[in-house]
Amino acid sequence: MSRFFRGGAAVLAAALSAAPASAQSLLSSAGLGYLMDPIDARARALGYTGLGLPDPALSMINVAEAAGMPAAGLSITLQTDVLNASTEGEAESLDFNTTRFPSIQAAFPAGSRAVVTVGYGAVLDQNWAATRSDSVFLAGANRFAEDTYLSRGALSRFRAGLAYHVRPRLDVGVGVDLYTGAVRDSVTRNFPDAVGVLFPSATGTDYEWQGIGFTAGARYNAPAFTLSAAVTGGGDLTAEPKDSVVSQRGYALPLTFDGGGSAQISQTTRLAASVRWSGWSAAGDDFATADQTRDVVQAGGGIEFSGLRFLNRPLPLRLGGRWTQLPFRYTSGEFADERAITAGMGVVIGGGAATVNVSGERGMRGGDSIGLDESFWRVAFSLSLLGR
Known part of the structure; x- marks a missing residue:
């Protein structure tokens, strides 16, 4: 195994042992949480087009994308968000940030x-907190009470897949997804004006997420264009409580269709789009x-220009945009949409043994319809290694 590949494996082990990150959005409190995309930095720069690119690549969107990889490979993506959120009725906005590993993958010919x-791919972020004030009659007087609702957890999936080169231009793939994770929901009541008289009280429940899903996909690679499609679905996602007093919760896993493609419009320029x-x-x-809940659509696209070089190495530049509907209603408001402009670049190191994308x-x-406005900056780094 090469030095590059051993180094990547060490990063993989550190990522899987990392503590849960802070909330990625206040929308993590809606429904089952904030939906995340397990894609690399190149796909993000191209408007979240994570399939339909010509070169063999590791993908949590379409297993077939890995067909044709010449050697064992490893891909790791690190993502950092800086968020500003303002809610209706609050004079001051909130600023926070989070760092996570949304996608870690390996391939073996x-x-x-x-x-x-x-x-491994991130699915739902379920980290959030909210505070509510109340008044209760205790110890012979009306007492001011402050309730803090806290959720800490996330849902992820582990995938085992097989990509197969059927014909010179056609690749197919199938896979099994194991959904797993944990979340703790808790409520703490404090009495700020009765310190020493009334003590805080707390209650909470721990849940373990479990579920199995399936995926299948195909990719057609012609000289001037590439087309790709995948379907993902499964049975139920269950939240198993550790406390026998609380009942089990179950949710149907959605059926998801992904389609995308790219076209070489000049010797140095490629267009990409996905839905x-x-x-x-x-x-x-x-x-x-x-x-x-609602059915949702995501659409995006971008352009990649590969005519620049740095230290005699290709330096592709990318620009894109995307629009995403979020599936869970926020409090009593409407559903939220997300819009973003994306950009990035990449560099190949060691004659193709390593690729770095940012x-x-x-x-x-x-928006006003849900009483919440969020703006964010997001940066992602991806390292891809081939075990040559």
């Missing part, structure tokens, strides 16, 4: 046509009210 893949539909309304019956985003989500 098995013969001349098949590639076995394993990967996604997810049937999250199937989980609506599992909430207290059925109108808490992307940046400037985005907005929410």
